[in-house]
Amino acid sequence: MNSDEWIIHLTELRKRLIWVMLFFIVTLAAGLYMSPQVLLYIKNRPAAADIAWNVFSLTDGMFIYMKSGFLVAVFFTLPLALYHIWAFVRPGLTTEEAKKTFWFIPLAFVLFIIGAAFSFYVAFPMMVSFLSQMNKTVGAVETYGMDKYFSLLFSVVFPLSLAFEMPAVVLFLTRLGILGPALLKKARKYVYLILAIVGSMISPPDFVSHLSVTIPLIMLFELSILVSGWYMRKKETSNPLIDPKGGASHV
Numbered sequence: 001m002n003s004d005e006w007i008i009h010l011t012e013l014r015k016r017l018i019w020v021m022l023f024f025i026v027t028l029a030a031g032l033y034m035s036p037q038v039l040l041y042i043k044n045r046p047a048a049a050d051i052a053w054n055v056f057s058l059t060d061g062m063f064i065y066m067k068s069g070f071l072v073a074v075f076f077t078l079p080l081a082l083y084h085i086w087a088f089v090r091p092g093l094t095t096e097e098a099k100k101t102f103w104f105i106p107l108a109f110v111l112f113i114i115g116a117a118f119s120f121y122v123a124f125p126m127m128v129s130f131l132s133q134m135n136k137t138v139g140a141v142e143t144y145g146m147d148k149y150f151s152l153l154f155s156v157v158f159p160l161s162l163a164f165e166m167p168a169v170v171l172f173l174t175r176l177g178i179l180g181p182a183l184l185k186k187a188r189k190y191v192y193l194i195l196a197i198v199g200s201m202i203s204p205p206d207f208v209s210h211l212s213v214t215i216p217l218i219m220l221f222e223l224s225i226l227v228s229g230w231y232m233r234k235k236e237t238s239n240p241l242i243d244p245k246g247g248a249s250h251v
Contacts, residue, residue: 012088013088016084016087016088017084019080019084020077020080020081020084023077023080024073024074024077027072027073027076027077028069028070028072028073029069030072030073030076031068031069031070031071031072031073031076032065032066032068032069033069034068034069034072035065035068035069035072038068038071038072039064039065039068042153045125046125047124047125047128047129048128048149051128051132051142051144051149052143052144053144053145053146053149054143054144054145054146055145055146055147056145056147057147060145060146060147061146063147064146064147064150067150067154068150071154071157071158074158075112075116078108078109078112079105079106079109082104082105082108082109083105086101086102086104086105097175097176100175101172101175101176104168104171104172107168107171108165108168108169111164111165111167111168112161112162112164112165113161114164115160115161115162115163115164115165116157116160116161118160118164118216119156119157119160119161120153120157123156123160123212123213123216124152124153124156124157126212127152127156127212156213159198160213160216160217163198163216163217163220164220166220166221166223166224167220167223167224167227169224170184170224170225170227170228171224171227171228171231174227174228174231174232175231179228180228180232181225181228181229181232184221184224184225184228185225188221188225191221192218192221195214195217195218195221196210196214198214198217199213199214199217200214
């Protein structure tokens with residue numbers, strides 16, 4: 001690829017990034033406007049119903065307000081960002097590959113929503129309940145800062161929501177011949193270790209919280225292997241030139 005082609009690609013990338021950033025700014029403004037309703041909804045959930053939100057700094061409320069708006073903006077900007085990723089790599093794909101990979105956009109967004117729902121309605125309440133019970137067993141007086149509560153919430157919900165994209169990403173790469181079930185199985189023990197580390201980083205420092213995050217991550221990886229294997233078997237029936245090591249043959 002010569003310098004002129006590099007300039008053309010970088011120019012296109014810049015234009016797409018600008019569109020995504022402009023849309024993000026617009027949705028961020030909408031998110032800031034919606035923040036009071038979002039925060040009240042979170043406050044009325046069972047996980048927070050019995051917890052008094054205390055502020056220990058004049059800026060706590062403002063930062064939470066902005067974090068809430070940021071989360072709303074990311075949620076609505078994600079489909080557009082996924083589309084521009086697909087559109088950017090589209091010239092390098094065949095017409096058939098482009099049609100087969102376009103489904104990645106709605107699938108990834110749906111998985112993101114499922115991940116957000118699981119982490120918000122299942123994983124996070126389990127963490128809060130367990131940690132609260134632990135505090136009570138030692139006779140501690142529970143006084144929670146609003147900033148700490150939301151920092152924990154965002155550190156659990158957002159990474160888990162992104163992690164739920166794993167099956168879609170793996171299937172996307174499998175369709176392009178980059179990954180395959182054999183390669184994923186070969187890397188399983190290393191991936192387990194990485195997922196355990198990630199789970200410990202985004203969850204509170206207790207065993208139950210680690211399990212409530214790490215186990216779903218491992219299940220997502222195993223689901224990704226099944227999805228990749230399903231696609232390879234489907235492709236093998238229509239194309240005999242399949243690399244048994246897990247990727248598509250380029251012969």
